[in-house]
Amino acid sequence: MGPSLARRARLPGTAVRSAAVSAATSPETPPETSLVPPDDAVAPVRHPEAPAPGTPLGAHYDHCFGCGQALPHGLHLQAHAGEGVSVTAEFTVKPQHQGAPGLAHGGVLTSALDETLGSLNWLMHSIAVTGRLETDFLLPVPVDTVLHLDARCTAVHGRKIYSDAVGRIGGPKGPIAVRAKAVFIEVKVEHFIDNGRKEEIEAAMEDPDQVRRARAFEVNP
Numbered sequence: 001m002g003p004s005l006a007r008r009a010r011l012p013g014t015a016v017r018s019a020a021v022s023a024a025t026s027p028e029t030p031p032e033t034s035l036v037p038p039d040d041a042v043a044p045v046r047h048p049e050a051p052a053p054g055t056p057l058g059a060h061y062d063h064c065f066g067c068g069q070a071l072p073h074g075l076h077l078q079a080h081a082g083e084g085v086s087v088t089a090e091f092t093v094k095p096q097h098q099g100a101p102g103l104a105h106g107g108v109l110t111s112a113l114d115e116t117l118g119s120l121n122w123l124m125h126s127i128a129v130t131g132r133l134e135t136d137f138l139l140p141v142p143v144d145t146v147l148h149l150d151a152r153c154t155a156v157h158g159r160k161i162y163s164d165a166v167g168r169i170g171g172p173k174g175p176i177a178v179r180a181k182a183v184f185i186e187v188k189v190e191h192f193i194d195n196g197r198k199e200e201i202e203a204a205m206e207d208p209d210q211v212r213r214a215r216a217f218e219v220n221p
């Protein structure tokens with residue numbers, strides 16, 4: 001029989017203890033960027049060529065764990081453009097996404113939030129990567145549940161893009177099961193070329209669809 005999930009009596013000396021922690025930083029650990037935009041942040045601007053509200057955004061890369069169709073165990077998340085700089089998305093929790101029996105893994109739910117938040121950058125024609133992402137888990141999410149995600153960009157400050165998202169269960173107006181705040185950092189396309197593994201970069205460069213998608217973001221007039 002597998003390991004029991006039943007509650008066990010606490011072993012002697014196993015109570016959780018706490019100690020003061022230091023917020024000290026070093027060159028290896030720069031200070032965290034606040035998830036609250038600074039006072040001089042500006043409102044995000046929807047690119048004039050952003051897809052109309054309701055348009056499916058499609059995958060930015062077939063092998064993306066979040067939105068790609070080529071990975072059988074991926075999230076296969078489908079995002080749609082919303083009004084302003086907002087998107088909606090749906091993600092169905094599959095058996096391969098479990099953490100506890102019959103329940104979604106928290107990291108997988110965070111990935112769904114990350115992918116949805118990342119899609120916002122399409123609407124600004126900006127290339128950006130996740131710098132900081134904080135998730136609150138409010139309700140357990142069972143396998144087969146459709147998570148209805150809503151994300152919006154709230155502010156931009158230099159290369160920092162501030163956004164938040166919620167994921168609801170039981171329908172698009174259902175209770176919030178997860179929510180997140182994030183800061184994305186705008187990068188050049190070279191970020192991927194310089195840092196990605198050679199095999200995948202070369203394969204992506206040979207795929208005309210991939211090149212077309214990357215080019216669409218190279219210029220953000």
Ligand SMILES: CCCCCCCCCC(=O)SCCNC(=O)CCNC(=O)[C@H](O)C(C)(C)COP(=O)(O)OP(=O)(O)OC[C@H]1O[C@@H](n2cnc3c(N)ncnc32)[C@H](O)[C@@H]1OP(=O)(O)O
Pocket residue numbers: 032033060114115118127128129130131132158159160183185187213214217
């Ligand atoms: C073609 C489309 C592709 C779309 C892909 C979407 C994929 C889905 C989203 C993801 O999962 S992305 C993958 C996970 N993220 C990463 O792998 C990022 C890893 N981190 C890095 O590569 C670098 O740390 C990073 C590019 C984010 C920043 O390095 P830089 O050297 O360019 O930043 P710099 O030090 O110049 O800082 C610029 C500003 O950003 C801030 N910053 C830098 N790193 C940060 C961070 N990690 N979190 C928050 N803020 C950060 C920094 O404080 C500063 O703020 P100020 O302008 O106010 O001074």
